[in-house]
Amino acid sequence: MKIENNYWLLKTEPSLFSIDDFQREQKTTWEGVRNFEARNNIKKMQVGDGAFIYHSSTKNNGIVGYGMISSPYFPDETAFDIKGPYYDQKSSEQNPLWWAIEVSFKQKYHKVITLSELKTIKALQKCRLLKKGNRLSVIGLDSIQASAIMEYINRGVN
DNA sequence: GCCAACGTTGGC
């Protein structure tokens, strides 16, 4: 089977879950995704895929660290929690609508690779992240895009 | 805090 994406970009609002939280916990369940395209991306993930962690809705938006997909996808239990913010009555244990994945912490970058820096990377020009009005929270990256980001990081002080 | 852009819902 050919795998199109081996790398992903995961957005998070640091006020809810930050790279520091991730580093402390070392492993986290990426759940609560309630967008179909993002969900479909979760279902394409494979153990060992890389994941850039991106802080959004801050004063310094950008890539802040790196993790690794460390489980196959499984039903998102937050959809079953009636009292929780992510409850969805259309999802059931017998027939889950939403899916989650486990991500293991790998690295916190010493410096945020800001959105404006990312815009200067040629290989990323077609990336969903940089499109105006983009709201997708789980974005697939091809290996060219991923290595361009890593190259940029290695060139800097990180 | 504003507002443009987007995804989803629901009426028809």
Add this chain to the structure above:
DNA sequence: GCCAACGTTGGC
């Protein structure tokens, strides 16, 4: 199946 209305995201 269209599309207006709505709620949410996310950069600034």
